[in-house]
Amino acid sequence: MRLYNYSDLSTADIQQLVQRNVDPANEIRTIVEDVINHVQQHGDRALYDYANKFDKVQLSNLYLDKTDLEELAETVSAEQKAALETAYNNIYKFHRAQLKAEDKIETMPGVTCWRELRPIEKVGLYIPGGTAVLPSTFLMLGIPARIAGCHEIVVCSPPQKNGKVNAFIAYVALLLGIDKIYLVGGSQAIAAMAYGTESITKVDKIFGPGNQFVTKAKTIIQSTTTTAIDMPAGPSEVLVIADETATPAFIAADLLAQAEHGIDSQSILVCTSAKIANEAIAEVERQLPTLPRAEIARLAMDNSYVVITSGLHEAMDFSNHYAPEHLILATENWQQITGSIINAGSVFLGNLTPEAAGDYASGTNHTLPTSSYARAYSGVSVDSFVKKITFQHITREGIQNIGPSVEILAEMEGLHAHRNAVSIRISPPTP
Structure with a gap:
């Protein structure tokens, strides 16, 4: 990991440091636009072709039905089911509280105004399945969609080598009452849900994180069709603010947890103590070889860095420039700086609150804005799946x-x- 002293950085240096996942030559855009056009013109045929090209799978059918999902779910152990159900219950409890009716307001005598919620009718959920299978993302998207009352939920996830989805995703589908999953991944899945094909319904809004190609497809779709997106949620990232009260082993574990998502993930440490920072870097080197995804994590860590600051408030200043998807305050003094947080997707407070808890089961949503979009976007919630219609009566x-x-x-x-x-x-x- 590269190391910088905050006091040595100019405004231009900071701006350069906080940039990520850029596409200056429009190489990704060119590829994605070609995929979108091909899906728009050829529908299901294009999806079969891309499954063969990108996923290396010859599909005989574009989807799994309820019988297929039940068969896959039977292979999930009782212990695994219990863990998924714990996550389901906590996520449901947290999100159910977000569904609140608003009061009617009499703005002046005889003039009454209010808002009522209506679900978005057709939503598309993209569940990544590249180097890591993410049933947790299915829970994070499917639960608020169900709570909101969306009438039709279209689910796309890349096929595995056997032409099916992971058994955990199948079990989550059953928990959510979803009886069909389309075997489509990447930017082609986004295109299919935006335009519709012979098999896949055109949706009103698309949800879900993904790699740079998925994120680029979502941003293109948002600007060229009537289909909305949740946010530009791309390669994952974490920023850890730590001081002398932090535990280096915990810091390293959190940095590596983010790095193992993919080689384009980023793990940033902003630390008030050079001693703690160096100990954390040493811990990264100690823990990394033990990981099954060590090669992926190492490449991500090569793209990451450490910034040494003079204090917590200076550290928070850098964090607000970075606008992280996940922000961990690895300090016993976190209450001193939470009021200074301006830009962050989700925040984890103290030395015993790992970001992994929010990824899976604490209840908060892990579909969050990346690449500095936390400056303007919130994470997914029940609000993301509803429209708020204003009413008035005079x-x-x-x-x-x-x-x-x-x-x-x-x-x-x-x-x-x-x-x-x-x-x-x-x-x-x-x-």
Whole structure:
């Protein structure tokens, strides 16, 4: 890991450091645009072709039905089912509390305004399945979709070498009451859900993280179709702020937990103590060879770095520039700086709160904005799966109260039909 002293960094240096997953030559965009166009033109045939090209699988069918999923789920052990159910229950409990009716507000006598929730009718869930299979992502997306009441949930996940999905994903599908999973991955899955094919329904909004190709497909789709996306959730990242009260072994474990996601993941340590930082780096080297995904984690760590700061507030300043997907405050003094957090997807407080808990089972959602998008986006929640429609009702008293102001405002803007729509109600013309 490269090491920097914050005091030596210029504004330009910091800007350069916090950049990630850029595509300056538009190489990724070019590939993804070609995939999107091919799916748009050839539908299911393109999906079969891409399964063969990218996943190295000859599919006889584009989806698994309920019988297939039940058969796969039978191979999940009782202990594994119990762990998935614990995660399901905690995630459900946390997200169910987000579904709240809003009060009606009388803005002035006789004028009442309010909002009501309506589910997004058709949603698409992308469940990654490349170098790691993520049933946890299925829970994080499927549970709020169910709570919101979405009418149709389309699920796409890359096929494994046997032409099926992982058994854990199959079991989660059954927990969620979903009886079909499409065997489609990558940017082609995003295109299929955005445009629709002979087999896959066009959806209103697409959810789910993925690699740079998936993220690029989502951003292209958002700007060229009527299909919305949750956020640009791409390669994963963590930033750990640590001081002398942190435990180096814990820091290293958290950095490596993020690094093992993929070679384009990033693990950043911002530390007020050079001693703790060096001990954490040594711990990374000690723990890394023991990991089954050590090769992937090492490549990600080569793309990561350490910043030494003079104090926690300076560390938080750098973090807000970076705008991390995951922010860990590895300090007993975390209460001193939480109020300074401006940009972060999800925050983990103290030395005993690993980011892995939020990834799986604490209850919060792990589908979060990456690549500095935490400056403007929130993570997935029940709100992501609903629309909030405004309502208003005006009584006879209300139109008399609000009417004159609306007439004046309409006159100011030169919109006389607007004025008349009010005037005719205040003083209806004589028959």
